[in-house]
Each structure stands twice: as C-alpha cells, then as structure tokens.
Amino acid sequence: MPSDKTLSGNIITPAVVLYEFDGPQIFVSRMGFVDVLFVKVDDDDDFERYLATYTSDGIIEAVLNGNISVRGAFLHEQCWIVDTDGYLAIRECWLCSRDDLPASYLPDRNVAIRVGFPPLPNSMAQAFAFFGMGFQGEQIDHRSMRFSILKRIIDESHDAARKILSPIYLSGSRSSTFDFTVAQPEFGSLILSIKEPTINLQRAIKKSADSTVKPQVSNIQGEFVAQRSAFFDAMDEIVDEAEKGEISGSLAIERFSVLDQIQNVIPTGEGIIEDAEFSSYASGKTASLLVREEVGARLHRAFKTAEKNPIIEVGRVEIVNARRNSFVLLSSRGRLVTCYIEPESFANLKADPRFRTGARLSVRGLLTRRVLRDMLSVDGTPQLLS
Template identity: 35%
Template sequence: MWSINEPALAPWTTDPIVPDEVLYEFDGPLTFTASFGLFSAFFHNIGQRGNSSFFAVVQISTEALDALRRGALSVRGALNSPNIWILDLGRNFSVQRYWSCEQEDFPEKLLPKRNVPIHAGMDLAPDSLEEANAYFSIAFTGEKLKRKSIPFNILKSLIDDSYEAARRILSPAYMAGAKSGTFDFPARAIPGSLILTLDQPTINEVYLRKRTIDAPLSVDDAQVSFEKQRDIFLGDTATLVAQASGGKLSDDLAEQHFALLNNLQKIIPSDDNKIEGVVFTARSGEATTSVAVNERAGTTMHRAFKRIERRSVTDIGRIEIVNASSETFVYRSSRERQVTCSVSHETFKRLEATGNLRHGSIVRVKGHITTRQKRDAMIVEEVIALVPPPPPTIPQ
C-alpha cells in the first residue's frame, strides 16, 4: 500500500503545472485537467500538509472527461486507471516530488466516495466508463470483492444470481418463462470489484413470433418494451431505496413491489451475503441513470420482503393456463414461478366475459401466496389488471 513515507521521484520539470480546465475549486483548483505532452491528465486533490498539496493524477480520455462533465461518470470513476501518480505540488503548483503506484496499491481512504459526481446538483454517477456506457450494468462492492481477486464461490454465486435477476427484472411480463433461446443479453465482466455489463438483448424473431402469436410483435417493438421495463425497474428501485435508506420500508410499499423485492433478494446487501453495496446503471441516449443500494437500504429491503411474505401481496405475470371447470387460472410470475389463482365464481365469469382471460394475457393480482414445490397458489382478493397480448409494460 502506498504511503507518503515511500521514496519519491525527483521532479521532471521546474515549470509549474498549469490547469487547462478547472472542474472544482475552493481557495484554488482542487480538481482539474492539465496537458502532459500528448495526453491530458486528470488531477484530484487528496490532501494537504504544510506548503504541499497532494494530487492523485491519471491519464484521462476525451470520452471519460465528457462523461464526468455531464454527470455520467463519478470523480472516483475518472480516477479509475491501472496506474496513478501522486504529485506533491508547492504553492505555485511546481512539482516538488512524485510517486507512481498501481491502482491496487492506492489507499482506499484517499479515493473519493463512490458514485459522487463532479457537482453536488447532479444525480448519482457510475464509478466506471463501462457502466456509464452500458445498456444495463450491475456493480457490486464488498470487502472480499477485490480488483485482483474474488473468492471463487462468491464469484460463481454473484454471477449465477445476477443472471437470474437480470432476466427477471429486465424482461417484459409477456416474456415470463422465456428461455435463453428466445432472448439473451450479451454480457461482460469488468475487473474492479465485480462489474457486470449487459448489452441490448438479442431476440430470436421466430421464437418471439410464437410467443406473441395472437398479436405478433416485431423485434423492434420487443426492444422498446425491454427498454420500458428497464426504466420502470430503475424508477421503482429508486423509490424503494429512497424510503429504505432511512432504515424503514413501509409494508404498503413493500407489498406493492413484492415481485421486484423478490427478484432483488440475492443481489442486494443483506444479513445473508457478502455484498456491501450494489449499483444499477443504464444509459439511454445521452442520459445515464444510476441507483445505488447500500448496506442499510439493502438490509431494510430484505427484511421488509421477509416480513410481508405471508401477507397479501401484489404480483404480475403472463397467463399460461385457464381451467374453466375449476374456475382457476395459472400465470407465470415475473418471479419465474407458476401461480395457480383461485377466484370467486362471479369474478371468474366476469373475467371470462371480457375475453381477456386467455393464454398470453398479462394479469396483475393481489392476494395471499402459498409457496409450494411445483406451483405456488394464490387466493385472489383483487384482479387489478388483465391485459390482452401484446401488453404495455405494467409497473411491478
């Protein structure tokens, strides 16, 4: 680990550092860029001692600098480089000495806080350019999630859980139960804690046509529905986090987002895993949106879900079976569970009369769910929505 007590290198120049663009200042430039020969360098103040100001310095690309300016990349993300120089600058910004170290050896306490943008008025920002540019990304942090290595069992668990969660939270309700042959997300794992980035889904046109045979969707239409679902996920998760960050999540809000909380259980911080934080990020055009779930919010969301599991909850899914003789229907939940719904005689007849109680329709129901090995069961209290295919994306 680097420290100021390590042997320093002598200045390579007697000329003072001249900022090209000052990004943040307080009694002088604290975060700025400067030209070093043919490349641009990013400077961020990490402390002062006597007449010395210490700066962490990295080479920065035009793309990263632009993302930083518009709030699509955090200050920490701008410093995300394999090599970091630490410069000791005098009062006139002359180089007094400097050090070079790898990012793994740079003290965590000297780095900016995670997901903090360059200006206070901006929203949360991702800590890497890969996240900022991704269709969707999941970035985990934790004591055991190091840049150099991650315990194999934790790596396998997070990737498996992320795969399951991403397919559930990003796919429209009419894709519930669809296999990877119907759609999948090209993905990459990025070094640095654990960052998973997903590209726009690839959709098999033949399988899509079979799935939406009653009212066929084009691949372009399906892509739009995935984007809507992604945006709904980010918005709903932000709503949950805003309340959970205070240490309490109301039962009413948790009940309304039962399916979402269920799908998030294994990829947010809780008492049961090694995750300290997770950030979800998506880019749409020039806009980048991030939602961060820290330990407090994640644990609160996890406990709220456990608390409401046995209560009346709201769920959503795609109808797969209608059994007129028993006056029940089965839907495939966005939780990837089949649920047999029992309704009153009057309700079943009313639903039948609409013509929408059929295979492929999207249903949103409220009731008590009993978990069973093969297929869950629900005593339905209310049918909130019943939409024929192809449906609009319904908030969870």
C-alpha cells in the first residue's frame, strides 16, 4: 500500500506511557484533535515501527484497570503503521484496515498490560457484559464464516447461557418468563456480550409459586447474579485443575452439572472451537476465564468418564410418584430426570414435610441419558436443600 509522508518530521510526544521497557513501548499521544494509542511492533538500528489507532479515556482506563487486554484496545477498524527514527520523528506511515494488518502486529490475545492479571477479554463489549462468551477457531473468522457454523455456535451459546444463569426454580422457563439481550455480535473471532436478563415478574412469580424456595420479587435479578458467581467459582476450580493435568474423578462427579452445561461451548478436541472465553463484569471488575484447546479436551474427557459413574444432580422436584418410589427432577442442567429410589430411602424422604413438588434437593446416582427424560438410579437418600 502507498505510504503517506505528509507527516514526515513530526515528533510523536508520549502523553501517557502504559508500558515502558528500554523506552516507551505502549503509550498515548495527542495527534491533532484526537488521542492515538501506539504499540511498538518492530525496530532495528535504523527505524522503529509502531501500530497506532484512535483511542479514548474509557479504553485506556479499561486497559489499566484490567478490564480488557492490550489487543482489545487495538480493534478499531482503521489504524496506522508508523515508522519513526530513534527520537520518535515520523518518517512515513500507512493507513490500513484491520483486515490488512499483518497478524504479528496485533498484541497477543487475552494478554493484560500488567503481570499478574488473568487472561482478559479482547473486546470492550465483552469486558463490560453481564455475561460474555468468546470463541476462536480456524473456521471462526471475523471476515467470513459458514452460516451453519454461526448458527450452531449461537444456538449452543443460547442454551448454555440459560442453563448457567437461570435460578433453579426458573430452569426450563421459556423466553416469555425471562430473556437476555445481546449486544451486536463481534466477529473477532466470535464474541457474544449478554446484558442483564429481562424478567417477566408475573411469570417468574408463578413459576416459583410451588417452590419451597420463595424468591423475593426484588431480588430475582440478584439470583441470576448469584448463579453467574457460582458458575465462575466452579469453573475456576475445574479449569485450574485441568491446567495442571487430568481432572480427578471426584471433582468431575461433584461438578458434573457445570461440565454438562459447557460441553458444547468449549474446545473438546473434536469440534470447531479451539479457544473459549467466559467473562462477566461487576463492581468495576471484569472476571475472565480462558479455556484453551488442551484444557477443554481434559474437561471433556473428565465429563465422559463421570457419565459412566454415579454423579450428583441438583434440581427442583416436578412430580412425585409414590407408587413407583420415584420423582421427576428438573435439574440445573435444564433436563427432566426421573429418579428411582430404594423403598426404604423413599419412605425416609417422604417422611420429611419439606419433600413435595417444588422442593430443591441434591441426589447422587447413575445417570442414563434418554430422549425425553433422563433416568437416575439413586444411591441412598436425597438431600433436601434449604
């Protein structure tokens, strides 16, 4: 592309230095009436080369606070490649689109400005989303993507978000009870930024009418927040173990519900997703969790192994069938599960006045997946939850 030499000789003066190593590496400079963010991408004895793009106080604050990665600050559609001498005097520059950039010029994905920060989102929208999901893969590209791949990821993400974020008493609810608004998807590779749920209070109250857990109308939104926090707590634990090696069987059984919820939105070594990222924003902080391909494959193997052993299900009682010593559970996975119990254990359970339709409980047993309703052969007596 032709270079622009009209700025030749102008001196770039760093106003805010974000990172310095043997001179400014990442900094902000005022250029005319706008702020421009620079990152050094190359140098030798004769010149220094920078990638530059428009920026703002909000973007810089997000980088410094650990809300977005450095790469996330360089995703403007237009940018410049700027060559300078050793005193930051411009020699020439090139205006280019993001698609024209050499891949090596963009900062690494998910890397924060400071050591010690976890992997961070590469998008402002995702960084400040109630719940964000980002996907990368060879077949997931911001320039073009097969329609079938886009539909599959959108559908699986929709189902996963509802399962992860829904309070148990709203599990299986239709969108008329609660739904999410999604910011315009960003194709870099594919980023979905979900806003706080929109709740139909009348329907939500009706859904909870038979539940032993009586939500406060004013706090239904807070229960979605609690579900989100529980998800990140569980994922932190299992991803941390998976990064060290294979997941223990006991942890896979304990966290079976979470593993089940994420199977279609993480890399498994067998699909189109190579990296998956989950994020959320609350109280000025962005929580972010990156699942790379090797870690995702370990999570998938742990899930498949756990399926063959007794697992733990948590959910809400939908139907009680005393004649068959069974009940139907709506699990936190969003599935109906028929649970069969030994007669003595069922008698003990029935004697508890809390056991009825709407009761919340935890059961352990061997799961059999079926088309309409899964089946669980329960070990021992289920535990009623407050």
